[in-house]
Amino acid sequence: MPAVLVFPVLDELPALFFYSIVETAKANHLNPFWYFTHLLTVLPELRRKYGTIDAAPVAELDRLPPWSKELPDNCHSKRR
Numbered sequence: 001m002p003a004v005l006v007f008p009v010l011d012e013l014p015a016l017f018f019y020s021i022v023e024t025a026k027a028n029h030l031n032p033f034w035y036f037t038h039l040l041t042v043l044p045e046l047r048r049k050y051g052t053i054d055a056a057p058v059a060e061l062d063r064l065p066p067w068s069k070e071l072p073d074n075c076h077s078k079r080r
Contacts, residue, residue: 021066026077028066034075035066 025035042064046056053061063070 025066029077030066030071030075031077035071038072038075039064 021036022032025032043053046060047053050056062068
């Protein structure tokens with residue numbers, strides 16, 4: 001396969017990853033802005049505390065998915 005056809009797709013992977021999280025958050029009735037704000041606050045704290053995200057206990061990571069019942073109230077969308 002020619003490289004010209006492969007590399008444009010690789011350039012779009014970060015955007016696709018971001019879009020996937022946004023859509024999953026919306027499907028779980030979350031405000032994507034506040035959900036990302038929460039993730040970008042908690043993930044660095046976990047990294048600082050445990051050295052890597054992979055070393056964090058599963059119980060702490062289970063609080064982060066968009067379907068978690070333990071997300072802060074501001075993450076939840078006001079409109080449904």
